[in-house]
Amino acid sequence: xxxxxLAVQRARKSFQTGKxxxxxxxxxxxxxxxxxxxxxQKDIADAVKKDLYKTQHGTExxxxxxxxGEINLAIEKLAEWAAPRPVEKNLLTVLDEVYVQPxxxxxxxxxxxxxxxxxxxxQPLVGAIAAGNAAVIKPSEVSSHSSKVxxxxxxxYLDKDLYPVVTGGVSETQELLKQRFDHVFYTGSSSxxxxxxxxxxxxxxxxxxxxxxxxxxxxxxxxxxxxACRRITWGKFVNCGQTCIAPDYILCEPSIQNQVxxxxxxxxKEFYTDDPKTFDDYGRIINQxxxxxxxxxxEGSTIAIxxxxxxxxxxxxxxxxxxxxxxxxxxQEEVFGPVLPIITVSGIEEAIQFINEREKPLVVYxxxxxxxxxxxxxxxxxxxxxxANDCLIHYTISALPFGGVGNSGMGCYHxxxxxxxxxxxxxxLIKKLNxxxxxxxxxxxxxxSKLGWARFLLLKKVNVGRLRRMAILATLAxxxxxxxxxxxxxxx
Amino acid sequence: MERQALxxxxxxxxxxxTRPLEFRLQQLKALxxxxxxxxxxxxxxxxxxxxxxxxDTPLLxxxxxxNEINLAIEKLAEWAAPRPVEKNILTISDEVYIQPxxxxxxxxxxxxxxxxxxxxTPLVGAIAAGNAAVVKPSELxxxxxxxxxxxxxxYLDQDLYPVVLGGVSETQELLKQRFDHIFYTGSSSxxxxxxxxxxxxxxxxxxxxxxxxxxxxxxxxxxxxACRRITWGKFANCGQTCIAPDYILCEPCIQSRVxxxxxxxxxxxxxxxxKCSPDYGRIVNQHHFNRVMGLMQGYTAVLGGQxxxxxxxxxxxxxxxxxxxxxxMQEEIFGPLLPIVTVSDMDDAIRFINEREKPLALYxxxxxxxxxxxxxxxxxxxxxxxxxxxMHYTLSSLPFGGVGQSGMGRYHxxxxxxxxxxxxxxLVxxxxxxxxxxxxxxxxxxxxxxxVRMALRSPMIDLSKRTYVWAVTATVLAxxxxxxxxxxxxxxxxxxxxxxxWRGFYN
Numbered sequence: 001x002x003x004x005x006l007a008v009q010r011a012r013k014s015f016q017t018g019k020x021x022x023x024x025x026x027x028x029x030x031x032x033x034x035x036x037x038x039x040x041q042k043d044i045a046d047a048v049k050k051d052l053y054k055t056q057h058g059t060e061x062x063x064x065x066x067x068x069g070e071i072n073l074a075i076e077k078l079a080e081w082a083a084p085r086p087v088e089k090n091l092l093t094v095l096d097e098v099y100v101q102p103x104x105x106x107x108x109x110x111x112x113x114x115x116x117x118x119x120x121x122x123q124p125l126v127g128a129i130a131a132g133n134a135a136v137i138k139p140s141e142v143s144s145h146s147s148k149v150x151x152x153x154x155x156x157y158l159d160k161d162l163y164p165v166v167t168g169g170v171s172e173t174q175e176l177l178k179q180r181f182d183h184v185f186y187t188g189s190s191s192x193x194x195x196x197x198x199x200x201x202x203x204x205x206x207x208x209x210x211x212x213x214x215x216x217x218x219x220x221x222x223x224x225x226x227x228a229c230r231r232i233t234w235g236k237f238v239n240c241g242q243t244c245i246a247p248d249y250i251l252c253e254p255s256i257q258n259q260v261x262x263x264x265x266x267x268x269k270e271f272y273t274d275d276p277k278t279f280d281d282y283g284r285i286i287n288q289x290x291x292x293x294x295x296x297x298x299e300g301s302t303i304a305i306x307x308x309x310x311x312x313x314x315x316x317x318x319x320x321x322x323x324x325x326x327x328x329x330x331x332q333e334e335v336f337g338p339v340l341p342i343i344t345v346s347g348i349e350e351a352i353q354f355i356n357e358r359e360k361p362l363v364v365y366x367x368x369x370x371x372x373x374x375x376x377x378x379x380x381x382x383x384x385x386x387x388a389n390d391c392l393i394h395y396t397i398s399a400l401p402f403g404g405v406g407n408s409g410m411g412c413y414h415x416x417x418x419x420x421x422x423x424x425x426x427x428x429l430i431k432k433l434n435x436x437x438x439x440x441x442x443x444x445x446x447x448x449s450k451l452g453w454a455r456f457l458l459l460k461k462v463n464v465g466r467l468r469r470m471a472i473l474a475t476l477a478x479x480x481x482x483x484x485x486x487x488x489x490x491x492x
Numbered sequence: 493m494e495r496q497a498l499x500x501x502x503x504x505x506x507x508x509x510t511r512p513l514e515f516r517l518q519q520l521k522a523l524x525x526x527x528x529x530x531x532x533x534x535x536x537x538x539x540x541x542x543x544x545x546x547x548d549t550p551l552l553x554x555x556x557x558x559n560e561i562n563l564a565i566e567k568l569a570e571w572a573a574p575r576p577v578e579k580n581i582l583t584i585s586d587e588v589y590i591q592p593x594x595x596x597x598x599x600x601x602x603x604x605x606x607x608x609x610x611x612x613t614p615l616v617g618a619i620a621a622g623n624a625a626v627v628k629p630s631e632l633x634x635x636x637x638x639x640x641x642x643x644x645x646x647y648l649d650q651d652l653y654p655v656v657l658g659g660v661s662e663t664q665e666l667l668k669q670r671f672d673h674i675f676y677t678g679s680s681s682x683x684x685x686x687x688x689x690x691x692x693x694x695x696x697x698x699x700x701x702x703x704x705x706x707x708x709x710x711x712x713x714x715x716x717x718a719c720r721r722i723t724w725g726k727f728a729n730c731g732q733t734c735i736a737p738d739y740i741l742c743e744p745c746i747q748s749r750v751x752x753x754x755x756x757x758x759x760x761x762x763x764x765x766x767k768c769s770p771d772y773g774r775i776v777n778q779h780h781f782n783r784v785m786g787l788m789q790g791y792t793a794v795l796g797g798q799x800x801x802x803x804x805x806x807x808x809x810x811x812x813x814x815x816x817x818x819x820x821m822q823e824e825i826f827g828p829l830l831p832i833v834t835v836s837d838m839d840d841a842i843r844f845i846n847e848r849e850k851p852l853a854l855y856x857x858x859x860x861x862x863x864x865x866x867x868x869x870x871x872x873x874x875x876x877x878x879x880x881x882x883m884h885y886t887l888s889s890l891p892f893g894g895v896g897q898s899g900m901g902r903y904h905x906x907x908x909x910x911x912x913x914x915x916x917x918x919l920v921x922x923x924x925x926x927x928x929x930x931x932x933x934x935x936x937x938x939x940x941x942x943x944v945r946m947a948l949r950s951p952m953i954d955l956s957k958r959t960y961v962w963a964v965t966a967t968v969l970a971x972x973x974x975x976x977x978x979x980x981x982x983x984x985x986x987x988x989x990x991x992x993x994w995r996g997f998y999n
Contacts (some may be wrong), residue, residue, distance in 0.1 A: 021869075057941045061932070065945060087889035098887060103872050105895070182896065190694060197691035201684055204701070206900040209694070224923045234933055271934040281934035356506075367923070374920060379511070382593055385917035390929075393919070397588060399577035400917035405595070406672065410696040412915070425902070427875035427890035428868065429883055433714045433859060439880075443724055444761040444771035446547030458555050458886060 004175045007136055007164040011107050014161035015134035020104065023082055027075055029129050029158055033122070034071045036157040037064050043153060044118060047145040051117065052239065053284035062239065063118040066396060070123055073398055073415055074130040081130065081419045084428070092438075092457050097430035102423040104132030106182030111173065111196070112139045113187040114286055115242040115336075117146035124185045124208075125163070127418025133183075134162040138176060140188075141169045142286055174199075181205050183422055187244075188212075190407050208411030208421055210244070211404055212334045213361040217247035217391075218351045218377065220368035221256045228367040228389070229263035232340075233271065235365075235391025237318050240283035241338040242290075245363045247391055248335050249324070251351045254344040261304045261320055261342070268305065268318045277315050285314040285337060294337030297330040301341065326354070348373055352380050360406035363387055363394070384408050497654060498626065498669050502597050504651040505624040510594060513568055519619050519648055520568075523612070524561045526647040527554055533643075534608060537635035541607070543774035544729065552728060553609040556886060560613050563888055563905055564620040571620065571909045574918070582928070582947050587920040592913040594622030596672030601663065601686070603677040604632035604776055605732040605826075611640070614675045614698075615653070617908025623673075624652040628666060630678075631659045632776055664689075671695050673912055677734075678702075679824075680897050698901030698911055700734070701894055702824045703851040707737035707881065708841045708867065710858035711746045718857040718879070719753025722830075723761065725855075725881030727808045730773035731828040732780075735853040735875075735882050738825055739814070740832045741841045747812055747832055754830070755795055758808050767798075767805055775804040775827060784827035787820045796828075816844070838863060842870045850874070850896035855881050874898050 001009070020026060037044070044064065045056040054062070074081075084099040108128045112121025121139045128135040137154070139147035151165045166176060177184075177199035186196045187210040200207045219228055236247050252260055268276070276282040285291040291314045298307065298321065306319035316338050324330060324341035331341065345351045355364065364383040366374050374388045384404035387394050394400055398415030413421050441453040510516060527534070531554060538544040538553075564571075574589040598618045602611030611629050618625040627644065629637035641655045656666060667674075667689035676686045677700040690697045709718055726737050742750055762769040775781040781804045788797070788809065796809035806828050814820055814831035821831065835841045838858075845854070854873035858864050864878050874894035875884045884890050888905030903911050931943040 018870075057937065060941055061944055087887070089889070090887060093883070093887055098890065100891065101868070194691055194694055197694065198688055201687035201691055204680060204684055204687065204699070204897055204900070211694070227923045227926050230926070230933075231929070279935075369923060371920075378591060378916075378918060380508075382914060383916065386591075386919070388918075388920040389923050390919070390921045393582070394917055397577070397580065397583060397917075397919065399579075400588065400919065401590065401915055402917065405914045405916070407694055410694070412917075424872060424895040425891060426872065426895070427884050427892065429875075429877045429880070429887065429890065430864065431877065431879040431883065433717045433857070433879050436717050436720065439721065439724075442551060443720070444545075444548075444769065445763075446545055446551070446771050448547070451547050451550060454551055455555055458559060 002175055004166055004168075004172060005179060007166050008107060008176070008179045008181070010161050011134040011136055011164055014159070015104070015107055019159075020129075020132045020134060020162060023078055026129055026132055027078060029163075030071050030075050030078075030126065032157045033126070033129070034068065034075075036154065037068060037071075040149075040153055043149050044146070047143075047149040048117070050145040051114070051143040052242070052286060053282075054239065055280050058281060058283075059118075063116055066119055067122055067126070069396075070126045070398060070415065070418075074126050074419070077416065078130055081416055082132075085425075090458070093429065093431075095435075096432070097428070099428050101426045101428050102131065102420070103426050105422060105424050106133060108133045108135045108183045108185060108422055109176060109179075109181040110135055110137050111184070111186045111188065112137070112147075113244075114140035114143035114146075115239060115244070117143035117150075120187045120210075121150070124187075124413060124418060124422070127413060127422045128185075129163070130419050131423040133422055136176065136181070137163060137165045138173060139165065139167060141167065183208070185411075185413075185422070186210070193409070208403070208413065209409045210402075210411075210413075211362070211407065211409040212244045212336070213359055213404070213408040214248040214331070214334050215245060215361045215363040215365065215383070216351075216355050217250050217365035218348070218355075218367065219250060219252040219256065219260060220348070220366070220370065220373060221253045223367050223369050223389075225256065225259055225263050226266075229260060230267045231390050232365075232367070233264050233267040233318075236340050237268070237271070237282070237338050238392070240285060240316070241294075241340075242283070242286065242336055243392065244336075245385075245392055245395060246336075247340070247363075247365050248361070249331065250340060250342045251345050251354060252342065253347060257322060257342055257344055261322060264320055264340070265305050272318060276317055277310065277313070282318075285316060288314065290314075290337070291316065294335065294339060297333070297335060297337070298339055299329050301328050301330055304342075306338075348376065352377065355381050360384075360404070360408055362404045362408040365391060382406070495669065498597070500651055501624045501626065501654060504649075505594075505597055509649070510619075510622040510624065510652060513572060516619055516622060517565055517568060519653075520561055520565050520616065522647040523616065523619070524558065524565075526643055527557055527561075527608075527612075530639075530643055533639060534636070537639045538607070538633075540635040541604070541633040542729070542732070542776050543772075545771040545773075548728065548771065548773075553606050557609055557612055557616075560616045560888060560905065560908075564616050564909070567906065568620055571906055572622075580947075583919065583921075585922070585925070587918070589918050591916045591918050592621065592910070593916050595912060595914050596623060598623045598625045598673045598675060598912055599666065599671040600625055600627050601674070601676045601678065602627070602629040603734075604630035604636075605729060605734070607633035607636035607640070610677045610700075614677075614903060614908060614912070617903060617912045618675075619648075619653070620909050621913040623912055626666070626671070627653060627655045628663060629655065629657070631657065673698070675901075675903075675912070676700070683899070698893070698903065699899045700892075700901075700903075701852070701897065701899040702734045702826070703849055703894070703898040704738040704821070704824050705735060705851045705853040705855065705873070706841075706845050707740050707855040708838070708845075708857065709740060709742040709746065709750060710838065710856075710860065710863065711743050713857050713859045713879075715746065715749050715753050719750055720757045721880050722855075722857075723754050723757040723808075726830050727758070727761070727772070727828050730775060730806070731830075732773070732776065732826050733882070735885060736826075737830075737853075737855050737881050738851075739821065740830065741835050741844060742832060743837065744834045747834060750832065751794055751810055751812060754810055758795070762808065766807055767800065767803070772808075775806060778804065780827070781806070784825065784829060787823075787825060787827070788829060789819070791818070791820065838867060842867060845871050850894070850898055852894045852898040853877065853882070853884070872896075 045059045048059045180203040190211045193209040301321040304320045304322040306317035309316045319339045321341040362384040401412035401417045402414040403412030441450040535549045576589045670693040675698045680701045683699040766772040793809045796807035798807040852874040891902035891907040892904040893902030931940040
């Protein structure tokens with residue numbers, strides 16, 4: 001039996017013992033995960049520095065802070081999320097217990113990505129643990145230092161059998177995907193996403209796919225360009241452009257293109273100094289392959305800012321391309337690097353058309369002071385999410401479902417959404433064995449009058465909440481009347 | 493379906509025709525008119541397909557469908573409206589909400605056992621959510637699909653909701669095309685193929701599949717009532733229901749009483765000869781007739797067992813002491829055969845259920861609340877009905893779907909709308925207050941990091957309307973009580989104390 005098969009089998013056996021069912025156990029594991037993040041902060045930061053050249057503060061800000069928030073939220077809300085959820089009844093079920101019961105699915109496979117190796121791999125794990133599942137964690141081999149640290153240290157904090165870490169490359173992942181899971185959570189590219197879903201289909205395993213795409217960013221000529229460009233520059237060059245929700249390309253009118261370029265130039269200097277290469281907070285491309293890929297994308301386009309690079313360090317300067325066309329190389333695939341193309345459009349109509357001609361992206365960004373324009377973009381385009389007048393931060397709001405649509409993915413997570421995504425929400429109807437008379441209308445031999453009763457009972461809606469409130473009001477009114485009566489009898 | 497026809501549907505969708513709620517409401521009302529006006533024709537088609545009685549069709553299919561359409565019409569504005577969510581300190585002055593949006597073109601593949609309910613209920617959700625939909629009814633319910641093909645274009649928009657007929661090869665052709673969601677009801681084996689085909693286009697799927705739904709009868713419950721309800725659920729539509737109780741689990745001591753209870757009920761429902769009862773159905777075709785008959789081979793029925801191939805009639809049949817490894821227990825029966833498997837107690841039953849694939853439904857007949865709770869805690873299934881069968885299907889507020897091999901995704905009521913929509917996260921900020929953002933920009937240092945940490949760790953604030961109303965009401969009530977208290981105190985202080993004392997003493 002292969003290593004992967006063994007890990008999955010052990011996880012399943014451990015899950016079947018019912019260990020992860022009690023809420024206290026799940027909270028305990030979540031607290032251990034929390035402890036892992038605080039105690040091993042240095043190890044995590046060192047690994048990320050080696051993988052992506054991120055500073056410790058950067059790692060904290062972009063990886064562990066969000067995770068800590070999610071864990072705290074899960075610990076605080078777990079009892080509420082895992083409790084039975086009553087639903088609206090009808091006349092037929094007014095005396096019955098009707099609710100939806102969240103249940104664990106079983107063994108979940110989490111395939112992480114390399115760009116935020118900790119946030120992206122462990123955030124689904126928070127939901128998996130909270131929902132009471134076992135989880136096989138497969139961090140990306142591309143962020144090799146982080147995955148090694150995860151493999152070595154995570155088992156020291158979490159249950160080794162329920163939450164095994166399996167490292168490896170393409171062949172190990174394929175071996176894992178041959179096994180049977182109860183849910184597969186994949187973050188990565190659309191092409192691999194297809195293969196993951198095909199493999200899952202063989203076992204009828206549901207999937208959550210957090211994929212990518214080219215997230216457009218429309219800048220209205222009437223907006224405050226200095227603020228807009230500041231926020232866009234931040235969103236684009238964080239993690240050296242290797243963020244799935246980074247603004248991929250800009251759409252704006254030709255009249256403001258030069259101004260946009262100038263503003264971005266100013267902000268780059270403010271953020272990363274004149275020489276980003278020597279600046280701590282500017283990252284690097286993850287490896288040679290991606291370095292070459294991103295460099296190749298620049299071919300054929302006019303470089304307005306940056307463009308320099310250093311292959312030995314996998315360094316690419318913050319780069320802006322202007323007058324890019326739809327046929328340019330840089331518009332054929334997701335950039336996932338510090339190269340920001342600007343495409344000119346005649347106005348909002350052409351921008352919306354441009355966006356709709358392409359695959360649905362993970363995010364659509366709009367910068368405009370005009371609310372009407374923003375509403376129009378919302379109504380006439382589709383994307384995983386829409387963010388107006390800022391970049392990236394919808395990721396930090398755990399009440400918002402985070403996910404894609406179409407080619408950018410399926411399913412969503414964050415906060416309660418992770419819990420729901422990795423649970424089975426089981427419908428429960430608890431009746432009693434009495435009142436059998438009420439059921440007579442459904443039994444054969446059928447008659448027209450029986451059918452009439454059935455129509456009445458099934459089609460009439462009953463708002464139990466309102467009935468209850470009316471009952472309380474009636475009781476209070478009766479009580480008040482009683483008090484008044486007693487009062488008046490005392491007065492006599 | 494030709495590529496051009498699908499292209500046309502997509503073009504019309506992209507033109508935005510389905511976006512206004514009025515259009516969707518109009519289509520839903522038209523669908524409702526279709527089912528109510530054409531009820532007789534629908535009943536006739538079903539009689540020809542599956543020998544369904546004229547009362548069973550509205551009872552089992554059409555009333556539920558009407559319910560769904562009425563609910564969608566009533567609630568559409570509410571469902572399609574933006575849904576505000578909890579904010580945090582950073583977003584307190586922003587608009588944060590989830591906007592439901594149409595997905596695009598949905599493919600609905602129906603089944604033959606309830607051809608109208610199973611094919612049109614997803615369509616209700618598709619229309620409500622603003623999608624276009626290609627409707628592919630099952631070729632096995634021939635008359636119903638032909639009727640649907642004839643009727644639907646006369647009531648609904650012909651470009652947006654085309655009906656495609658055909659068998660396996662036409663379905664495979666359809667599945668090669670790209671859709672934005674595929675909604676399939678049918679068997680697990682075909683479900684696998686549907687999901688594999690969908691994977692090639694990264695199309696999300698809802699699969700309503702099947703399985704063997706166990707029905708556990710506790711020895712201490714009212715067996716007469718239990719058997720009555722089980723008999724109804726099992727033999728309705730001649731057992732061809734995805735949520736029919738597939739097999740019974742009970743202790744050996746009550747097995748004969750269970751058989752007796754079922755026998756009496758069958759007599760009451762269908763008379764001495766079910767073949768002559770207008771309410772008893774037939775198997776849909778020869779292939780399934782042979783399949784179900786084959787399952788019985790080698791076992792003697794304790795009730796029923798008769799059949800007539802020319803009519804595809806199989807009598808309501810009960811088999812007792814069925815061994816767990818028998819053919820009867822290897823596949824979903826989907827016919828009027830009810831095996832009884834004996835187990836030593838509830839724990840044995842739980843173990844039996846858990847050894848098998850997760851079923852679509854679980855039924856438990858038991859009067860002991862604690863025991864029921866234990867059974868539910870230790871097993872899993874798509875849905876559960878305790879002390880009855882199938883009824884969780886009738887409540888549209890309960891999500892209906894399977895888990896594991898019995899399916900993925902769910903629908904009914906608002907759940908259909910949500911399943912066939914994209915829930916788009918929207919955050920609308922303003923370009924002002926840039927100073928608040930300073931902490932997140934490079935260069936990153938300790939002070940900035942601390943500020944960000946504080947902001948991100950702030951508790952979430954629920955600024956939804958309901959909380960606002962509650963807060964205002966609570967404040968008003970509290971003030972009211974405070975004033976009342978002060979008034980009482982003033983009165984008590986103002987009045988002569990001995991006056992009260994005297995009253996109380998002498999009354």
